[in-house]
Amino acid sequence: MNASVVITTYNWPQALELALDALAHQHTLPHEVVVADDGSRDDTRAMLERVAPAFPVPLKHSWIEDRGFRVSLARNRAIAATSGDYVLLLDGDMLPHPMFVADHLHAAERGSFVQGMRVLTDEEGRDRLLKREVSSLGFFDRGLTRRRHTLRIPPLAALSLRSTRGQSEGAIKTCNQGWWRDDLVMLNGFDERFEGWGREDKDLAVRAFHAGLERRSLRFAGLATHLYHPERHEEGASPNDGLLAETRASGRVRSPQGLDRHIAEFASHPLPDLRDLRDSVA
Numbered sequence: 001m002n003a004s005v006v007i008t009t010y011n012w013p014q015a016l017e018l019a020l021d022a023l024a025h026q027h028t029l030p031h032e033v034v035v036a037d038d039g040s041r042d043d044t045r046a047m048l049e050r051v052a053p054a055f056p057v058p059l060k061h062s063w064i065e066d067r068g069f070r071v072s073l074a075r076n077r078a079i080a081a082t083s084g085d086y087v088l089l090l091d092g093d094m095l096p097h098p099m100f101v102a103d104h105l106h107a108a109e110r111g112s113f114v115q116g117m118r119v120l121t122d123e124e125g126r127d128r129l130l131k132r133e134v135s136s137l138g139f140f141d142r143g144l145t146r147r148r149h150t151l152r153i154p155p156l157a158a159l160s161l162r163s164t165r166g167q168s169e170g171a172i173k174t175c176n177q178g179w180w181r182d183d184l185v186m187l188n189g190f191d192e193r194f195e196g197w198g199r200e201d202k203d204l205a206v207r208a209f210h211a212g213l214e215r216r217s218l219r220f221a222g223l224a225t226h227l228y229h230p231e232r233h234e235e236g237a238s239p240n241d242g243l244l245a246e247t248r249a250s251g252r253v254r255s256p257q258g259l260d261r262h263i264a265e266f267a268s269h270p271l272p273d274l275r276d277l278r279d280s281v282a
Helices: 013-024 040-055 071-080 100-107 123-128 154-163 181-187 201-208 242-248 265-270 274-281
Strands: 003-009 032-037 060-061 087-092 094-096 114-116 119-122 176-180 214-217 224-226
Touching: 003 013, 003 071, 003 242, 013 032, 013 040, 013 094, 013 100, 013 123, 032 071, 032 274, 040 274, 060 071, 060 274, 071 265, 087 094, 087 100, 087 181, 087 224, 100 154, 119 123, 154 214, 176 181, 181 201, 201 214
Parallel strands: 003 032, 003 087, 032 060, 114 214, 119 224
Antiparallel strands: 087 176, 094 224, 114 176
């Protein structure tokens, strides 16, 4: 079994570069990394082309035009471009622990998806990481909140996965999740009608529950550190609340506007591996 990492980004190449560096130094390397770019400026592409030659696995860039917050579309196109058995959803402001991929692959189990956690930084912690004063922050370091999520304790992680199995909608966040790719295909991925901030992640989980899948929470492993930025709304209202209510009421499993719009395209025209630019430049 192998894992494709789909990492979202929008106009923060400094954070994305740190996340990619962490992925390049995984104990178990991913099968590939696909950047789901929701319309970033040219400096993101320039950074990707700069780091690609030394990247240890295929690095691909899926870009869509900047027409507002369309992360459902961005993620679907990136997922469609993957070829791994398992898909790890990660945000471009999340720095994965060296055991991130290995922990998620160990946690993968049919009939479920895995919800990972976030180590939260404050402004000081974010700046220390962005300036590369430190490569990571541990439990006793300054610049952190939610310190308990810095602790990697595999026996407790196994207990967490067993004890949290169910269909809880609490703290559903696609900044750190693991999915079987064929489950995402069965669900038809994210609902691309969800535009603007919020609820596209919860909608995916609710449809998974309708299909009989369960959620398992991975604590004490699969660690990733979030680089601080002001939150959009967190628990506030979203323009997509009505669509989520419709999903709940209908019992819908498949997204009506989703992944199937892109799979054939990438099957016939795969995204190029940016590392191949070495050959074209040479």
